[in-house]
Amino acid sequence: MISLRPARHEDKPGILKIASSTWEGWDYVPLFVDAWIEEGGLYVAENDAEIVGITKTTDLDQGELWLEAIRVSEEHRGKGWGFRIAREQLDLALAENPVSIRLSTADVNSASLAVIRRLGFILYAEFSYFLSDEPPVSSSATQSVPTNKYDIVSVGQDKASNAWEYITNSEEYKTSHGLLPHTWKFYDWTPERLTELIERGLVYEPVGSHGLVIFIQNRYAPGSLELAFIEGEENVLDLLVHFVQGKFREEVTEGKFAAYAAGARKKGLIRRIGLKPHPRVKKVMVFDYPLFHPTGKP
Numbered sequence: 001m002i003s004l005r006p007a008r009h010e011d012k013p014g015i016l017k018i019a020s021s022t023w024e025g026w027d028y029v030p031l032f033v034d035a036w037i038e039e040g041g042l043y044v045a046e047n048d049a050e051i052v053g054i055t056k057t058t059d060l061d062q063g064e065l066w067l068e069a070i071r072v073s074e075e076h077r078g079k080g081w082g083f084r085i086a087r088e089q090l091d092l093a094l095a096e097n098p099v100s101i102r103l104s105t106a107d108v109n110s111a112s113l114a115v116i117r118r119l120g121f122i123l124y125a126e127f128s129y130f131l132s133d134e135p136p137v138s139s140s141a142t143q144s145v146p147t148n149k150y151d152i153v154s155v156g157q158d159k160a161s162n163a164w165e166y167i168t169n170s171e172e173y174k175t176s177h178g179l180l181p182h183t184w185k186f187y188d189w190t191p192e193r194l195t196e197l198i199e200r201g202l203v204y205e206p207v208g209s210h211g212l213v214i215f216i217q218n219r220y221a222p223g224s225l226e227l228a229f230i231e232g233e234e235n236v237l238d239l240l241v242h243f244v245q246g247k248f249r250e251e252v253t254e255g256k257f258a259a260y261a262a263g264a265r266k267k268g269l270i271r272r273i274g275l276k277p278h279p280r281v282k283k284v285m286v287f288d289y290p291l292f293h294p295t296g297k298p
Helices: 009-020 029-039 081-094 110-119 157-168 171-175 191-199 234-251 264-273
Strands: 002-006 042-047 050-059 064-072 100-106 122-132 152-154 179-182 185-188 203-206 211-217 225-232 257-261 284-288
Touching: 002 050, 002 081, 009 029, 009 042, 009 050, 009 064, 029 042, 042 081, 050 081, 064 081, 064 185, 081 100, 081 110, 100 110, 100 185, 122 179, 152 234, 157 191, 157 203, 157 211, 171 225, 171 264, 179 225, 191 203, 203 234, 211 234, 225 234, 225 264, 234 264, 257 264
Parallel strands: 064 100, 225 257
Antiparallel strands: 002 042, 042 050, 050 064, 100 284, 122 257, 122 284, 152 203, 179 185, 203 211, 211 225
């Protein structure tokens, strides 16, 4: 009989053992296991006192629940235990009366997709995934030019409302259903999240023209940047592309260059920057669990 319980520090060896046989030996779970145990929401699945699986539930913001890291030990795969773990995790999440319950997976992960659909999740948004270990360079790139050559400046809090309006009017915001991608985790875009990014100095605009570039730190490699948002008037797009290339060259120290795009506009700009689609993962699929609240509205 499988049961979930909150993970404890003494469970760490068992958790790491499971992670070591996931994704061909590379799993992001070891990067976060200590923090997850401290913050809560990390569960271990036990069968006869043996740790046979794990899973993580995170409250992104006031009831915005995110499910991830469902893992089953290698020797127990193929028994349907992944579904049982996910079902119990979902029941625990529902008991919190959340605003939303979401998760993501790759289009090539057929086993995960089968579990997600069996649980009743509905496809919410799809993103193309761009990833490179080398700085992106397009055919029109200007090499060895510092980013400060371009008239692009950090956005201050006094411009936050303008930036928010620009984001919400964009094709990307509408196509993605208002999601902010962050290394396989997808948040609801909110003015508060934009404010946080502005405070971190990750939001930029061109002087004298309409446009916006937003970066976010890679969850798995803090020395890497992801391109969270890019949009602008046609006369400033080349400038924005060069700026992003320069930022990637100068500030990424861990060799990961990534971006997610739901709309055709952002996909085209990412290609102009020089990032290429992931060779295996064509789509990152975000699923939402249909909730019905006392008001009768989802």
